Amino acid sequence: MTANPLARRLIDRFQHGLPLCAEPYRAMAEVLGCTQAQVLDCLQSLHQAGALSRIGPVFEHTRAGASTLAALAVPEDRLHQVASRISQYPEVNHNYAREHRYNLWFVLTGPNRAHLDTILQELEHDTGLTPLDLPMLTAYRIDLGFALETSHAKPLE
Numbered sequence: 001m002t003a004n005p006l007a008r009r010l011i012d013r014f015q016h017g018l019p020l021c022a023e024p025y026r027a028m029a030e031v032l033g034c035t036q037a038q039v040l041d042c043l044q045s046l047h048q049a050g051a052l053s054r055i056g057p058v059f060e061h062t063r064a065g066a067s068t069l070a071a072l073a074v075p076e077d078r079l080h081q082v083a084s085r086i087s088q089y090p091e092v093n094h095n096y097a098r099e100h101r102y103n104l105w106f107v108l109t110g111p112n113r114a115h116l117d118t119i120l121q122e123l124e125h126d127t128g129l130t131p132l133d134l135p136m137l138t139a140y141r142i143d144l145g146f147a148l149e150t151s152h153a154k155p156l157e
Contacts, residue, residue, distance in 0.1 A: 004042070006032065006034060006038060006039075006042050007042050007045070007046055007051075009032055010028070010032060010039065010042055010043070011046075013028075013031060013032065014028055018055070023036075025039050025040055025043075043055065053094070054094075065109060065110050065111040065112055065115075066109070066110055066111070066112050066113045066115070066116050066135075067107065067108065067109040067110075067116075067135070067136060068107075068108050068116055068120075068133055068134060068135040068136070069105065069106075069107055069108075069134040069135075069136070070105070070106055070107075070108055070120065070131045070132060070133055070134065071098075071102035071103075071104065071105045071106075071131065071132040071134070072102065072103075072104045072123075072127070072129045072130075072131055072132070073101050073102050073103065073129065073132075074103055074104045074127075074129060076103075078127075079097060079103065079104060082104060082127050082129070083095055083097070083104055085123070085126060085127065086104070086106050086123065089108070089119060091108050091109055091110045091115070091116070091119060092106050092107070092108055093106075093107040093108075093109055094106065094107060095107075102132055108120070113135075120133060
């Protein structure tokens with residue numbers, strides 16, 4: 001999908017640092033020089049095109065509760081069914097398929113470790129598959145943002 005100019009500006013400006021206020025979409029529109037309706041329409045179009053799946057905060061898991069990376073070894077013919085089941089939990093940030101024996105990975109966040117254990121047990125009971133539970137031991141911060149607009153910098157001489 002080729003993003004329109006508003007979509008590019010919206011993503012470039014707000015993939016980090018969404019406004020923390022009562023009307024964030026109105027504040028975003030003011031920064032971008034458009035209307036709140038245009039911002040909402042743009043976000044909806046990005047979502048419908050599959051270019052945007054979620055708008056929301058990413059919390060430091062040690063301050064917001066508990067978090068773990070988990071994986072399941074899912075028979076190929078059940079992959080979509082199991083992924084759909086996992087996605088029903090609001091505690092699941094995202095899940096994705098990988099080419100490996102453990103082919104379905106997901107990040108689980110909750111108020112405490114006991115809560116995560118309950119969800120992992122429910123998933124095991126519901127799917128018949130034992131989750132691989134990989135809690136984070138050391139945090140490494142990387143910026144997952146990316147610029148859509150090309151730089152106008154001069155080439156090196």
